Amino acid sequence: MRPDDILTPLLGDTTSSKWFIKVENQPAILDAATLVALTPSDYIVLKCFPKETIESIRNTISEMQDCLTESVASLRRRSGFQVSRVTSAVSRLSKEVSDNMMAVFSVLATHSKVNDSQLHQKIVKHSTNLSTLGIMMSVLRGDNDRTTCEIGLAGLLHDTSILIQPDWFVMAPDSRTDATKRQYRSHPLASASLFEGLPGVPESVIRMIREVHEQVDGSGFPYSKSREKLHPGSLILNLADAYLSLINPISGVPIVASDAMAILCLHTTQGAFSREVFRTFLDSVSIYPVGTVVKLNDESEAVVVKSNKNKPMQPVVRLLPSGVQEIDLSQSKFRVIELAHTGEEMRSKRVSRADFGKALWRSELEIH
Ligand SMILES: [Fe+2]
Ligand SMILES: [Fe+2]
Secondary structure, eight states: OOHHHHHHHHHSOOTTOOOEEEETTOOSEEEGGGGGGOOGGGEEEEEOSOHHHHHHHHHHHHHHHHHHHHHHHHHHHTSOOOHHHHHHHHHHHHHHHHHOHHHHHHHHHHHOOOOOSOHHHHHHHHHHHHHHHHHHHHHHHTOOHHHHHHHHHHHHHTTHHHHHOOHHHHSOGGGOOHHHHHHHHTHHHHHHHHHTTOTTSOHHHHHHHHHTTOOTBSOSSSSOOBGGGSOHHHHHHHHHHHHHHHHSOSSSOOBOHHHHHHHHHHHHHTTSSOHHHHHHHHHHOOSSOTTOEEEETTSOEEEEEEOOTTOTTSOEEEETTTOOOEEEGGGOSSOOEEEEOOOSTTOOBOOOGGGTTSOGGGGGGTOO
16 A cells, blocks of 8 residues: 555645654654555544644744743743843744744644643643744734734743742642632733843833733733733733633643634623634634544544635545545535544543633633
């Protein structure tokens, strides 16, 4: 069997052999040639962008993660913070986003599920993801390069105080006292204070770090500021942080991406998020990125091969395991996605209709 026998039915033309696959339970990304020995049930399609593009994005993102980890270590030692290294990592990522937006999103969504057992690593990934998504939304909104990089920098640094003192996430939820909750609600201020006055960290970045958890209707924290008082970049980071906290929480079970989207949509109509920012968010986020394996309502499994821009909940899929039959869910009455399939170990939960109205992205604080 040739690689194309497996790949062509799934994704169409594979002549460039640039498609690549992630095999479950194996960390490495395999090239097409290695696939001949595999049966269809061994693999999931990760994405279908040129391998070099994905590798370059992965390198940039892991450089950002290293930068953040090392910065936190030097902040702990009080030996200074390498502003220029961090800012240049952020500008490289923002260039990747401008050049290859969809590939960056695919990496973000299908490739950075947080399953590390280490808390520190989870927070680092959350911060890097926020930076990436913030940059994507900023580029789509048409911000200039400087603003985009500032949003990316604020996203990267926004939870630094938690990285230095992760007590909140170490504690069992029912042992969190009112005093601890108050302390957690001020963590954006603690993060901002680490960078205040540092040459190379603009005041606007400090402001966005303070405002990541403020909602436009004044229901956020720590200051319950309302829209007029918020930096425009904070509106982006606030929505992106809420989304990432739902689909990839630092603690707790991830929520199915389509439910997360529906929750954010409902809260946008109720005023918690900016409508314009939500529209930009919909443009930047394909709910089911290419390569996502999903389950249909007849229990069959399928892989997403294309998104429908105007119907983000109904992409084009191919049925697994053969991948021969293609279904455009926007044209189909009978097949709807019920569950984003993430495998036994990483099951995402569905949210009941009754719970959609709850502010689940900050449920640990019991602010409803
Ligand atoms: Fe935070
Ligand atoms: Fe966060």
